[in-house]
Amino acid sequence: MKTVFSYVKPYWLSALIAFILMLIELMIELVQPLIIAKIIDEGIVVNDFSSIQFWGIVLVILAIVALLSGIINSYFAAHVAHSFGFDLRNALFSRIQAFTMATYLKFPTSGLITRLTNDVTQVQNVLFMSLRILVRAPLAAFLSLVMAFIINPKIALFLFIGAPIVVGFLYFMVKKGITYFAQVQWRLDRVNRVLQECLQAIRLVKAYMRNQYESSRFQQVADSLRLDTTKALRIMELIMPVLLLIMNVSLLAVIWFGSNEVHAGNAQVGELVAIINYSMRVTGNFTMFAFIIIAIARAKASSDRMKEVLIVDEGGLEEQSDKKETKINSSINEIGTVRFENVSFTYPNSELQVLSNISFEVKRGEKLAIMGETGAGKTTLLNLIPRFYEPSIGNVFVNGRNIIDWSMGELRAMIGFVPQKSLLFTGSISENLKWGKQDALVSEVRISAEQAQIHETVETFPNKYETRVGQKGVNLSGGQKQRLSIARALIRKSRILVLDDSTSALDIKTEGALWEALEDENATMFVVTQKVRTARSMDKILLLHEGKVEAYGTHDELIQISTRYQQIVESQEEQVGEEG
Incomplete structure (x- = not known):
């Protein structure tokens, strides 16, 4: 006591x-x-x-x-x-x-x-x-x-x-x-x-x-x-x-x-x-x-x-946000780059290796689609970038520097994170968006909402941006919550944007408009998706299978070298044909 x-x-x-x-x-x-x-x-x-x-x-x-x-x-x-x-x-x-x-x-x-x-x-x-x-x-x-x-x-x-x-x-x-x-x-x-x-x-x-x-x-x-x-x-x-x-x-x-x-x-x-x-x-x-x-x-x-x-x-605590921050000297070309070197990961108190020997690099401003079956390790891989967990083996580099050498405040200030499950807090829509940047101006709130394709929807609400969001966004649809979560990340103007299957509830037209709006966004993007049409528009695709890299390259390259990717493409084309 x-x-x-x-x-x-x-x-x-x-x-x-x-x-x-x-x-x-x-x-x-x-x-x-x-x-x-x-x-x-x-x-x-x-x-x-x-x-x-x-x-x-x-x-x-x-x-x-x-x-x-x-x-x-x-x-x-x-x-x-x-x-x-x-x-x-x-x-x-x-x-x-x-x-x-x-x-x-x-x-x-x-x-x-x-x-x-x-x-x-x-x-x-x-x-x-x-x-x-x-x-x-x-x-x-x-x-x-x-x-x-x-x-x-x-x-x-x-x-x-x-x-x-x-x-x-x-x-x-x-x-x-x-x-x-x-x-x-x-x-x-x-x-x-x-x-x-x-x-x-x-x-x-x-x-x-x-x-x-x-x-x-x-x-x-x-x-x-x-x-x-x-x-x-x-x-x-x-x-x-x-x-x-x-x-x-x-x-x-x-x-x-x-x-x-x-x-x-x-x-x-x-x-x-x-x-x-x-x-x-x-x-x-x-x-x-x-x-x-x-x-x-x-x-x-x-x-x-x-x-x-x-x-x-x-050892069980993260670095405190008020820790004295170090001066990071990164070249302009390295800002926004992320590199995985022989990364393997096992969750604490578990013997199952979730990721095994992962290596790839995403350069500044590139967009990487991450695909794979359920349990392939997609979300786990994304969780290593903001250092929610540290690799069991290997290293992750951001801006050419090992993530363990960054303070938590510096590292996460560079990252806009949209989790797989959209989470909103009780409060107004404006307050939820400013959660990503507390001192955001009204114009910044609106721009981020426009990019996330949610502005027009918000304008239809009686109180617009002052509309109250119920607990966990219970009074909003799944697509609306996803777009608000994306807007909350975009308002940060981060160098790195992590989207963990956060467009799954969007229709084809809305998602297409979203990616078009993000074309000029000066950020390196990691996008977990199950949609081939989304992956095709990215610069590179990382295909995971049972925690290992199955294939890595562009859509056209994967069509040529990966049987598993071919099967994914064929299954989705058949599904589209049946729906048509």
Whole structure:
């Protein structure tokens, strides 16, 4: 928990104030039984009203001080806890953003969401309660025992009989609680994962009428969460009755022995009342221990999970964008060139080689079409250019320089990337396009939209470029989302443009207009496509098969040298003939 709670340090002064105010509350609580004893022994027993009045006023004043201390303590405790939660959540999110793709894949998305939400809330609540009651309860119990012992050691001795048993029992329950609640948090990850998958694929679920199946699947994981949570809470619920049994037996012994001492003249009535009062306070605070242990156990499980994210070593992180950038000296002819030299790649924690001995070069301003069957390694090859992953073997060069020698900021500033799955964010169309270039002018937004063949469509919307895009572009067609994604990349005016099968939803006319508009774009292009008509218009074609280069050259060259490419051409020509 040390790693997670290190984020409290900036708020140490507020935490100290809250802690001191909590101690003031506690001290007043401990003094009250002594004052009550004085009221009994020095006032009621001897019938001294002035003494009763004096100590009564003192008691009221202390109660007011305790009330004010509690209110101010709550303010500072809330400030510390919520500020800590804010910083911790931001630190986790920043850390996740810095992950390499290989590191990111080690954590399920649902697990990361749980860490940023439920886990942060757990430790935030424990911090708040620590400054209010978690620390106060055990301190109050212990100091109440000490105060009782100071008043009358003989009577108070009976309260200490069960102390070793209580301490051992609580230690055992804390260990059990941490184990059980770690399992509960893992179950919560599973629930979030199933929920996330179902909501993302809601159209597919409805189209295939799988509502009942998804409900059943969710019910299974939710039931597992229920059973594990119930099991954990049942174990924790044993704490209170066991503690009450031990303390009530001790309290009965105090009352029995204390009454004998009073009758024998060895103790005053006020002393016995004070010790009984302290005994009740010990018992009352012990009843909170079940709640405290559950909170601590959950916080420990949550903090361990967040620590996994926070302590990822530098090898699992990308270079930070604010890293000092190096001066790159590239010749004009090399700017925009990309070269693969004997590149092979295997995903982390996998033995399957996705790419094998890939070598080719795309010169400045050239357009390369990448073709191949599903699983041939097309997307993986593109992911190596912006250094989402690094080659297992071989090297990738951009502008004549190895990509590992570029800072991430410099390298990715040169690349306009359009992923295979078009992703849009909740916001306006203009905001989505400016996501590619935050300081883009209105004219730049329009030009990029015109190039991507989406401007005329946007103009038909009631609010035009201020039209709100639903979550993931749910209110747009597939072709519209693809063209907006392309416009977002074009607005960057990047030297290298990577299009991962991002024209699949476009009709022939629109796609043709797109490529015509990009003719004058001064960028090296990588275009994953399954369409021969698209590949034919490119300068070169790279045909992949099972992660290897099957053929490389122009359309006319591949027709002559590659049987596989000939088959692709023939199959698409037959398809066009059948459609005609």
